[in-house]
Structures are given as C-alpha cells and as structure tokens.
Amino acid sequence: MKPSGSPRTRLGDISFLNCAPIRWGLSDSGAAHGIDVISAPPERLAAGLLAGDLDISPVSLVRYLRHADDLCLLPGLAIGSDGPVRSCHLVSRGPLEELDGRVVALSEASRSTALLARMLLEDAIGVRPVYRALRRDALGHDPGGVPRTAGAAVVIGDDALRLWADAPGGLTVHDTGEMWRNWTGLPMVFAVWAVRRTFAQDHPDAVAQVGAALTDAVRRARAHPREVAAAAAREARGSSAGAFGEGVLLDYYRALDYSLGDRQLAAIQEFSERAAARGEVPAPLSARIPMPARIPILGGRT
Known part of the structure; x- marks a missing residue:
C-alpha cells in the first residue's frame, strides 16, 4: 500500500x-x-x-x-x-531500391521508426532519398498514407495496422520490424x-x-x-x-x-x-x- x-x-x-x-x-x-x-x-x-x-x-x-x-x-x-511488427511500415509506390533522390515522408508520431527507416533505406538498401516530415493530419483522406509528391512514407500505429490488414492497390507495405530482423538478426x-x-x-x-x-x-x-x-x-x-x-x-x-x-x-x-x-x-x-x-x-x- x-x-x-x-x-x-x-x-x-x-x-x-x-x-x-x-x-x-x-x-x-x-x-x-x-x-x-x-x-x-x-x-x-x-x-x-x-x-x-x-x-x-x-x-x-x-x-x-x-x-x-x-x-x-x-x-x-x-x-x-522479433520479425514482422504489423504496425511500423515503409509504404512505397514502387521498389525501395528506386527511391534514390525521391521524397520519403517521415511520420512525426514516432522518431524510432522514422530513424529506423532511414537506416534501412540508406545502410541496408543503399539509396539516398530526400526526407520530409509528415504530420498525420496532412494525409487527409489518402488511404495509403503516401502523399502524391512522395515515393514512400513511414506510417505507424493504427494507420499502419490498417494498411497491413488491407493495403490499397498500387502500394507495397514493407514491415520495418521484419526488415531490421533480416538485416541484423536481432529483434x-x-x-x-x-x-x-x-x-x-x-x-x-x-x-x-x-x-x-x-x-x-x-x-x-x-x-x-x-x-x-x-x-x-x-x-x-x-x-x-x-x-x-x-x-x-x-x-x-x-x-x-x-x-x-x-x-x-x-x-x-x-x-x-x-x-x-x-x-x-x-x-x-x-x-x-x-x-x-x-x-x-x-x-x-x-
């Protein structure tokens, strides 16, 4: 007590x-x-x-x-x-290997996933995108969370879980937990x-x-x-x-x-x-x- x-x-x-x-x-x-x-x-x-x-x-x-x-x-x-997390994603319009010089929108909701995405893109995949901060309220009614001016975006939380459950056509959901596990062998x-x-x-x-x-x-x-x-x-x-x-x-x-x-x-x-x-x-x-x-x-x- x-x-x-x-x-x-x-x-x-x-x-x-x-x-x-x-x-x-x-x-x-x-x-x-x-x-x-x-x-x-x-x-x-x-x-x-x-x-x-x-x-x-x-x-x-x-x-x-x-x-x-x-x-x-x-x-x-x-x-x-220790593998896929289901709710912290890189969502792209095409292969991640084609993001060199393209805009990647980073969620302001979680600094860990935003930094993890940069590590994965730059160090694991070898591309150098241009990063832009993305507020959740800036998505409007975009069901995929990727602004029209971006090639990919970091999406976390409940929005990301929904994308994992039912990704819109034309988008690929890359689970950052799974990507980190494949890259480092660690959870x-x-x-x-x-x-x-x-x-x-x-x-x-x-x-x-x-x-x-x-x-x-x-x-x-x-x-x-x-x-x-x-x-x-x-x-x-x-x-x-x-x-x-x-x-x-x-x-x-x-x-x-x-x-x-x-x-x-x-x-x-x-x-x-x-x-x-x-x-x-x-x-x-x-x-x-x-x-x-x-x-x-x-x-x-x-």
Missing part, C-alpha cells in the same frame, strides 16, 4: 492499439484504479515525461537514447517484435518504459509497484488473447482508429513482443551504435554509461 498522502503515480499509456493488451491487463487486475493513467500518442507522452508531467511512460527508443542520462528503463518491458525494440531517474530515486516502492502491475498486465493479456482482441476491437470502434476485425487484432498481438530480455538489450545497443554513428544520439550507450549490461536499467548505473 502507498503511504497516506503520497502522490499517485502518473503513468503514460500509448493511445494506439499496440497498448490495448496492457490496458486490458491493468483493468483485469484492478491495478489501473491505483494509478493515474494518461493516454496520448508516443511523442506527447515523451514530452510529458521529460517535462515532469509523467513519472513513468512508454517512450520511443530514440527518445530514450537521447535522454538516457535522465531516464532509466523499467525492467522487462518494451514494445517490439527490434520500438519503445521502452522509462522512468525519470529522480522519481525512481525518490519513490522506489511506487516504481516497483507499477513495474509489477505492468508485468502482470502483460501476463494476463497473453493468457487471454481472444478476450484481449475482442476488447481491443470494441475500443477501436469507439475511437479514431475505426473498426478492426478481431482476427486482425489477434494476429497483431501474436506478433508484438513486450519483453526486454538479453536479445532485446542487444538490439537496443546495436540501434544505439548505429544512431550514434549518424549523430542522432550523443554516443552509444556503452560509451556514455559503462556497466556490465551496458544499458541503464532501473536501480542505478551499476
């Missing part, structure tokens, strides 16, 4: 369907009643965490890497895949649960309780996949995501991986080294925070 007078922990929740299983698990256990859950898109959650408006939140991997001195990871939890970690380091130091019991509740939520969701898919379908119908079939969601949640084990930590290290080589993060984690695991896990720097 939290001591009388202690503030309620403010927990971020990605408002996309990728976190619907965790919402279901927190509700099933009753743990959601003991914390303040704030739902928003990933970048808004990251801004809130860094500003001190949230205590614990999922954030894109890039956001974490850029602020690893101020944040630590909640153990055991991430959002990723891809798109987001992690991060804790403000000062909050972790001041409220270790609260952090441990939330971490246990989230881990339990994942376990519960994995044990009841059809109930989770049905609940997510109901949630989608009442939101901007729109209707999704339960079968689509069931397949989606089988693809998602919420674990943060040794292979995922190795993937984070690999991504950080590639990002640092591009100047996208200050330095690889191993250079910035020396430790046996090379990753700043909750509990300090050792």
Whole structure:
C-alpha cells in the first residue's frame, strides 16, 4: 500500500492499439484504479515525461537514447517484435531500391521508426532519398498514407495496422520490424518504459509497484488473447482508429513482443551504435554509461 498522502503515480499509456493488451491487463487486475493513467500518442507522452508531467511512460527508443542520462528503463518491458511488427511500415509506390533522390515522408508520431527507416533505406538498401516530415493530419483522406509528391512514407500505429490488414492497390507495405530482423538478426525494440531517474530515486516502492502491475498486465493479456482482441476491437470502434476485425487484432498481438530480455538489450545497443554513428544520439550507450549490461536499467548505473 502507498503511504497516506503520497502522490499517485502518473503513468503514460500509448493511445494506439499496440497498448490495448496492457490496458486490458491493468483493468483485469484492478491495478489501473491505483494509478493515474494518461493516454496520448508516443511523442506527447515523451514530452510529458521529460517535462515532469509523467513519472513513468512508454517512450520511443530514440527518445530514450537521447535522454538516457535522465531516464532509466523499467525492467522487462518494451514494445517490439522479433520479425514482422504489423504496425511500423515503409509504404512505397514502387521498389525501395528506386527511391534514390525521391521524397520519403517521415511520420512525426514516432522518431524510432522514422530513424529506423532511414537506416534501412540508406545502410541496408543503399539509396539516398530526400526526407520530409509528415504530420498525420496532412494525409487527409489518402488511404495509403503516401502523399502524391512522395515515393514512400513511414506510417505507424493504427494507420499502419490498417494498411497491413488491407493495403490499397498500387502500394507495397514493407514491415520495418521484419526488415531490421533480416538485416541484423536481432529483434527490434520500438519503445521502452522509462522512468525519470529522480522519481525512481525518490519513490522506489511506487516504481516497483507499477513495474509489477505492468508485468502482470502483460501476463494476463497473453493468457487471454481472444478476450484481449475482442476488447481491443470494441475500443477501436469507439475511437479514431475505426473498426478492426478481431482476427486482425489477434494476429497483431501474436506478433508484438513486450519483453526486454538479453536479445532485446542487444538490439537496443546495436540501434544505439548505429544512431550514434549518424549523430542522432550523443554516443552509444556503452560509451556514455559503462556497466556490465551496458544499458541503464532501473536501480542505478551499476
């Protein structure tokens, strides 16, 4: 129990369907009643965490890497895949090998997928596109998420899941989780649960309780996949995501991986080294925070 007078922990929740299983698990256990859950898109959650408006939140991997001195990871939890992820795509009008010099629209909703797409295009495929930022509201009614002036676009979240389920004619959906796995042999970690380091130091019991509740939520969701898919379908119908079939969601949640084990930590290290080589993060984690695991896990720097 939290001591009388202690503030309620403010927990971020990605408002996309990728976190619907965790919402279901927190509700099933009753743990959601003991914390303040704030739902928003990933970048808004990251801004809130860094500003001190949230205590614990999922954030894109890039956001974490850029602020690893101020944040630590909640153990055991991430959002990723060991192969296709179904909801983080490069969507193109033609072969990716023909994108040299052409415009690729990058989603502002997730910095991790945008940077991953650049790595894949430039380093794995060997093309040099011209990148343009793309706001979600700029798509209008374009069902494919690729502006007419672009050869390809990065699309994430519920929009990407819909494209995977039913891609419009003339477009090819390239799953970035699958592309990364084929390129590196590693799973891809798109987001992690991060804790403000000062909050972790001041409220270790609260952090441990939330971490246990989230881990339990994942376990519960994995044990009841059809109930989770049905609940997510109901949630989608009442939101901007729109209707999704339960079968689509069931397949989606089988693809998602919420674990943060040794292979995922190795993937984070690999991504950080590639990002640092591009100047996208200050330095690889191993250079910035020396430790046996090379990753700043909750509990300090050792």
